[in-house]
Amino acid sequence: MKKQAITLALIVAGTAVFAHGGVKDPDVMNRMMGMSELAKQLKVIGAMAKGETGFDAAASNAALAKMAEEASYIPTLFGPEATDPKSEALPVIWQEFDKFSARARDLQRVTGELAGTIESRADLGAAMKQVGQACGACHSAYRK
Ligand code: HEC
Structure with missing residues (x-):
């Protein structure tokens, strides 16, 4: 179970990390950079x-806090309905922006609540699972 959770989260973090190469639209680039930052922090924990x-409680809690901060920017970063041939964002985002933003708030809440609670390596599996699910809940609906 724990192993599955870690694998899931790493798949979420690992996919298309460099997909923003060659992106010309600045708004698309910015939101992709935000996503890459989330993936980078998740990888620290993974x-x-x-x-x-080596396990480092302070570093894991800092990575979660950074994710919560980054998640809080998602609605603003996706505010402009910007497109780019390289974008994987689905147009439905801007048809139901409230629901999309709620997925961002879910990630912000999950990571914010976890930040400060990691005390041992054993805590990381459950944390990865929760975070991975929050990423996946949005990607499955709003990302190609
Ligand atoms: C509220 C919705 C939402 C949440 C939550 C979310 N993502 Fe994303 N993510 C997207 C969308 C939409 C795209 C596609 C953006 C584009 O291509 O324009 C994306 C793209 C990405 C990319 C590709 C970036 C690139 O350079 O092309 C990575 C990596 C990523 N997300 C990782 C994560 C991780 C890790 C988490 C959780 C810690 C997460 N995302 C949470 C919506 C979300």
């Missing part, structure tokens, strides 16, 4: 969960 890097 690497620790897998034992690739």
